[in-house]
Amino acid sequence: MPETTFTDATQPLFRDDAYLSTCEARVTGINARGGIELDRTVFYATGGGQPGDTGTLKLADGRDLAIDATVFGETKGRIVHVPSGDAPLPVIGETLTAHIDWERRYRHMRMHTALHIICAVLKTQISGCQIGDMESRIDLNIPEPPDKQAVQNAVMRAIEADHAISTEWITDAELDANPGLVKSMSVQPPRGSGLVRLVRIGENFDLQPCGGTHVKSTREIGSLLVTKIENKGRQNRRIRIRLDT
Template sequence: MRHDHHGRTHRLELSDQTLREWECTVLASDPEDGIVLDRSAFYPGGGGQPPDQGVLLWGGVQTRIVGVRQRDDLWLIPEPDDPLPPPGTAVQGAIDDERRSKLMRTHSGLHVLCGVMFHDFGVPVTGGNMEPGEARLDFDFPEVPPGFKDTLTERLNEEVLADRAIQVKVLPREEAYQLGPIIKTATDLLPPDLEVVRLIDIDGLDLQADGGTHVASTRQIGRIEVKKVENKGRGFRRVRIRLPE
């Protein structure tokens, strides 16, 4: 299977993270399973980033999309009371721009956090999650230095103001691993049968395998606040961040 497809669906968001509206055709439609499109920019969720929401416009009506099921195909989950476009229907897809854009800023902010923690403290990530504007990463970090929260906040925003470019690269697996440590988690979670790897490269700060959506530079993230640093025991530290409006 091509890296930019999931089942029968061409995943447009992997190559164009700015895309918000597009034309497509319904391949399957089922009240229980949902809707399969031939082309979709709905991010299906993964790596802690939740799936996109939005609408499909067709025949003078709209079908609201509230989530995605990842099976052999990508099944868009419609609002239960909305009409379903039949297979073969030409529709226009549209992403909830405010939600997606905030998730892109948040996800890129997590990569800045990961990069700073890896470079400054040499600690790997053990878990994470995000919602629009708020997120957390967990680290294997036994000793937290004095004043860590304030120091980390300052470092994160130094990297934001540095306006580092954030680029997407797709490389054969062996070539990707030759670039250096592209896995910043404690465990390598890349499937063994994955032939090509999608990388997110924050110039000079962070390079890692990632399938999510991101802004084009660190300055576009906006200010990052470290809300809390939690001690979860046995060297387990949780760092919570937020992006103020």
């Protein structure tokens, strides 16, 4: 199948409202592997340790096309929806309705926010993370393993404090002037548009660049269990968590 090109980037509706679960969109391209590109989407594309969304695209003929993964395309700004199997694809210009698997996404939102809290509680840098709907992990630059119960208690205090979570934007220059905002050692915030998105927890609990999806308040995370803390190198400690509800 030849690749079809287009000029406009995909509008990432999830970036401004993570609670949107559906939207109308227009097909703007089909890539060489059958991936579907839309002018706008509620599907989060894999990045920052958070998996891409799954769900369905309801086509103009009434069919539901299952989407197994969502990734960024080779061209910057384009999001690709990867369909399941060999079902017939929509045509370019077609208007359809996108629906994410909301239950899975919401668990990712709770998990992702919980990992921010762990980083803030331990006041250190992140060397890696992997978010799942059942279990997640975060790797932190810590010389000695922290006490598991102490981490559990501190995280639950932050959750129960019901801190509000919001996003804001700063310029690349403002980020350069405040390098301490960057908590990740392995992945730098995306640059090039001139603006960087920050996620804030409470007034002063945590503030760091992040393009992922998050809940609106820490209390939405619910009961959380720190299941294991592992040594993964001289200064790398892996903390595993799961949602208890």
